[in-house]
């Protein structure tokens with residue numbers, strides 16, 4: 001379907017085309033010099049000591065859990081209002097994700113109080129998600145972790161370029177995980193990045209990323225190594241040079257694109273407040289600097305969400321839901337019910353949330369079109 005206003009769009013031009021073409025002409029396609037350059041660019045952008053590019057953020061999350069020593073018998077506290085990969089990555093290691101509630105219907109991030117209530121003698125780590133690019137309450141979460149001797153990991157898939165107290169998200173915990181999936185603030189199609197300041201963790205991540213091997217094909221190609229040992233049960237989570245080339249170009253565009261997202265978000269807020277005040281736009285108060293990854297709204301209670309989304313579709317506006325809560329998915333539901341813990345704020349927000357279009361090449365006029373479509377749709381009897 002041709003959308004008048006799609007949910008997301010990429011900002012690609014001749015720069016991306018020529019960066020990839022250069023790689024193809026170079027005849028070295030797997031992880032090499034371009035990837036090293038991308039990792040260095042990203043490290044200086046977020047202010048991390050080590051960065052490692054990987055196939056996607058799900059792989060990054062898996063390796064972050066493994067390198068932190070998380071495994072069978074351990075519990076990791078995660079939000080339920082996230083993409084399922086956050087919880088799945090914990091499960092891959094044999095550990096159990098324990099779902100914490102979010103702060104409020106205004107701040108859709110994991111709640112420090114709920115985290116504390118989830119802690120047991122089996123808890124090993126807290127894996128936070130900076131929903132929509134807005135910072136979790138990291139000072140409070142770091143303090144809980146210190147008090148209970150827990151690891152903090154950051155799913156920063158949404159948060160490329162976000163800051164809290166002048167510090168990049170993804171560098172607060174021991175390891176940060178970023179996504180370059182095609183709807184993210186910068187994209188390589190599929191791709192991800194790990195970030196850490198810890199030398200030992202960086203080395204473990206490096207080895208786990210490539211089959212547990214002590215040297216890479218690239219090292220051997222450059223004559224730096226003749227052979228290798230395998231010292232751990234690793235994976236093939238390597239990125240390739242074409243994606244790293246895209247990443248280097250996209251990273252250069254990111255600051256201006258994040259600014260444009262901020263402008264569009266402010267425009268949405270102004271127009272929604274004026275034209276449809278019954279719609280709630282979360283993250284009203286300021287905490288740090290967001291990269292404005294997505295634009296969530298909460299519909300008034302009792303609104304039929306599917307009819308609402310269909311109404312917007314009839315105006316050519318694509319919408320989505322972020323997210324169906326993970327604890328309600330079939331594969332998590334039964335185990336979670338046995339714990340007898342409810343997540344009332346997550347469940348209320350997730351039932352009313354709709355994500356509106358947001359991307360840097362979107363025009364101000366398109367925001368106006370979307371808000372007018374919301375007004376028309378809410379006024380029509382279908383959404384009652």
Ligand SMILES: Cc1ncc(COP(=O)(O)O)c(C=O)c1O
Nearest residue numbers: 056057058083085157179180181
């Ligand atoms: C919060 C969150 N975590 C993890 C992921 C997984 O990222 P990837 O698709 O790069 O594996 C995503 C992707 O959409 C995400 O939004």
